[in-house]
Amino acid sequence: MPSRSDAVRRAWAPALLWLALIAWESTAFAGSENTGDFLYPIVKFLDPQITFAQFLIVHGLLRKAGHFIGYAVLSLLMLRAWWTTLMLPRWAKRLPSWRSMLRSWSARAAAIALASTVLVAALDEWHQTMLPGRTGAIRDVALDAMAAACVQLLLIAVSDARGKPSALSS
Numbered sequence: 001m002p003s004r005s006d007a008v009r010r011a012w013a014p015a016l017l018w019l020a021l022i023a024w025e026s027t028a029f030a031g032s033e034n035t036g037d038f039l040y041p042i043v044k045f046l047d048p049q050i051t052f053a054q055f056l057i058v059h060g061l062l063r064k065a066g067h068f069i070g071y072a073v074l075s076l077l078m079l080r081a082w083w084t085t086l087m088l089p090r091w092a093k094r095l096p097s098w099r100s101m102l103r104s105w106s107a108r109a110a111a112i113a114l115a116s117t118v119l120v121a122a123l124d125e126w127h128q129t130m131l132p133g134r135t136g137a138i139r140d141v142a143l144d145a146m147a148a149a150c151v152q153l154l155l156i157a158v159s160d161a162r163g164k165p166s167a168l169s170s
Helices: 005-023 031-048 052-087 099-102 105-128 138-158
Strands: none
Touching: 005 052, 005 105, 031 052, 052 099, 052 105, 052 138, 105 138
16 A cells, blocks of 8 residues: 655655766766767758857757756756655655646745755766866856756746745745
8 A cells, every 4th residue: 555655755766867867967978079979960960061160059059958958857856856755745645746736836845946956956067077078067057057946937837826925935
């Protein structure tokens, strides 16, 4: 028979798997040189007229888009994990739907999710400073934080918390 702790574990599993993916992408394997070697033939196939200089711009934009999307997803998954941990009633035995989570949106869970995501971004960039072929950049932390904040703001906009001051105090 499922229990509340099973629901909490199921909420954290995707967040932890996403963290593992981010950790893997933080290795030298996913450095700019390696992703460029992988992406150049694909981009060249899609646009045979592209110059190498143009590809370098596209490559940089794809890498930054990857940062944004990756940390936006992490922020979303962290919100679900923290909301389930903090807000799921003691009697609940199943993982709540996204809809029910948004109906009882929690500023506390959102703030912790945002802080957790920014902490991961900062640790990720710091880790990269210690790897050959990788560099850590504060602007990447800022981009990742912006992605996390955008997700949280979007969730507020679609949640039932809009216009309900009492929902913001949870």
